[in-house]
């Protein structure tokens with residue numbers, strides 16, 4: 001078949017699918033397009049799985065999905081960072097087991113970096129944001145430093161998997177190449193894109209991002225499970241002997257990807273997928289609540305947790321539902337392998353966002369208010385599929401400072417402050433004097449590189465190498 005015939009046939013086939021669904025507007029500029037653009041448009045259209053989307057457009061785009069009707073909601077059992085009475089031996093065993101899992105190369109780091117970072121508004125993949133208060137390290141560089149440092153400590157090569165999206169894959173890969181994979185071996189770093197889904201207007205019509213481009217968006221961090229399998233990353237892990245995936249988001253510079261206690265408790269309790277949580281800032285904090293429901297662990301959005309439950313207390317007055325999801329998980333390779341079958345599908349969530357689009361006359365618009373409906377799946381919805389889940393409560397200030405917004409809470413500035421604050425706590429804990437202002441804030445900028453220490457204990461052991469710290473100083477301790 002000639003190229004021309006081929007394009008015409010594909011065009012006809014696509015029209016046959018689109019016309020009965022009222023989506024033929026995507027071909028409005030077909031006659032003006034050259035072959036390259038026509039093929040691009042057809043490729044995108046052919047990637048759409050209409051059997052899934054037909055129903056979703058009705059239930060999640062045109063209408064709003066029913067709110068979560070989870071029943072039998074109870075607090076989830078939580079392990080603390082220090083053992084409760086009677087748990088000492090378990091914690092001792094867990095620490096040893098966690099270290100041994102790392103040193104045997106059974107743990108891989110997995111960063112999800114396919115998001116669009118719309119709230120931050122950074123021009124480029126979020127992992128390229130310079131996040132270190134001193135030393136201009138980017139998020140990707142920082143994670144690489146942690147992986148190198150953990151590998152050195154445990155005398156092992158630790159692999160790193162990074163999920164991108166088709167929208168940022170090339171730029172991310174070019175960045176990794178330009179940085180010579182940050183000192184890691186190229187064969188130990190694997191980048192792969194997640195799947196995309198069309199973006200709709202509220203009437204369920206696919207938005208056009210350009211005359212030859214349908215608007216597409218990544219299918220949510222839940223898409224990472226399918227992408228692990230589809231990309232071959234999961235088989236790669238199996239071949240390397242990796243058993244546990246340490247999942248974290250690209251936006252959290254405080255994450256500890258190789259946490260022996262978390263890994264060890266996960267393994268000792270026979271868990272398939274685990275989660276780190278932190279106490280909530282207040283009853284109605286806008287976070288996912290890690291709860292039990294019908295004997296399964298699940299995350300219930302703040303908006304779906306009945307208010308009387310959110311305000312309920314234990315007999316000692318403490319908050320009953322006090323486990324905020326930190327989006328830090330461990331997943332067994334065997335678990336991902338088990339759940340991702342042909343019929344596997346995490347539930348879809350609806351999100352209203354701003355999307356640039358061309359209107360029916362060909363003019364481009366970027367509205368100020370949300371105009372588009374995106375469909376996403378969330379990785380935490382895999383928790384109820386796990387036969388066993390370990391939940392570890394950690395200190396938010398030690399492990400969580402996500403960069404979501406351009407300013408204010410959860411911004412680059414607040415994440416830098418959180419890194420300095422944590423470094424100062426570790427230093428003081430090691431007996432090092434930290435200059436502070438009258439109101440108790442650190443009066444210096446200081447970064448503790450992972451090569452020096454990845455937690456307060458490690459810093460204590462290395463405290464001889466720390467210089468005097470002066471007010472107003474800038475220190476990169478490595």
Ligand code: UTP
Pocket residue numbers: 112113114115116117118119120126163194218219220221223248249250251376404
């Ligand atoms: P967020 O939900 O915070 O989204 O992602 P975002 O894309 O970073 O920011 P906004 O909402 O557009 O402002 C949490 C984590 O999940 C990843 C992100 O890269 C981030 O690490 N993610 C999100 C994906 O990998 N794929 C997605 O489809 C969505």
